[in-house]
Amino acid sequence: MSLPDKKYQKEAHLSALIALGMILFIFEAFIPRPIPWLKLGLANMATLIALYWYGPLSALLVSVYRILLGSLFVGTFLTPGFFLSLSGGIAAVLGMILMVRAHLFGIWAVSVVGAAFHSAGQLFVGYLLLLHNPIIIQLFPIMLLYGLVSGTFIAYFSLLILQRLKKEFAF
Numbered sequence: 001m002s003l004p005d006k007k008y009q010k011e012a013h014l015s016a017l018i019a020l021g022m023i024l025f026i027f028e029a030f031i032p033r034p035i036p037w038l039k040l041g042l043a044n045m046a047t048l049i050a051l052y053w054y055g056p057l058s059a060l061l062v063s064v065y066r067i068l069l070g071s072l073f074v075g076t077f078l079t080p081g082f083f084l085s086l087s088g089g090i091a092a093v094l095g096m097i098l099m100v101r102a103h104l105f106g107i108w109a110v111s112v113v114g115a116a117f118h119s120a121g122q123l124f125v126g127y128l129l130l131l132h133n134p135i136i137i138q139l140f141p142i143m144l145l146y147g148l149v150s151g152t153f154i155a156y157f158s159l160l161i162l163q164r165l166k167k168e169f170a171f
Contacts, residue, residue, distance in 0.1 A: 018069070026074055027042070041150050048111055056101075084122045085122075088121040114151060116144055
């Protein structure tokens with residue numbers, strides 16, 4: 001395969017991951033939740049896969065594009081929910097990049113830390129944009145516990161997908 005073909009292949013793969021993330025983002029927006037702001041974060045699978053398949057910049061691109069496009073489809077673009085999602089997504093990617101670069105942790109820990117950073121990013125922006133009250137920090141332990149569960153769930157399915165991709169594309 002020539003060099004330009006590999007470039008287009010990467011673009012096609014990243015586009016597919018953005019689409020997958022966006023579909024999961026939209027799907028999850030319509031799932032009833034016991035607590036309005038708690039979601040599993042299914043769309044983060046696309047980001048985690050991009051991180052392990054193509055690296056940090058690709059993961060950031062997948063995360064930002066899926067949030068931007070997904071928010072346009074569900075009607076939350078430029079709302080407080082959009083900014084919470086975007087800040088959480090960017091914080092999650094940065095946390096996951098730090099974990100991967102440390103070369104000490106596997107996908108399980110990377111995913112859980114991504115979930116924790118996502119919560120921290122959302123709470124920080126929630127404090128700045130919405131509440132302006134430090135009481136919001138009391139939500140962090142609940143969100144961390146939930147992030148432990150959801151991060152583990154996301155890691156499991158991302159690992160299955162990555163194993164399949166390695167067989168198909170030999171990366």
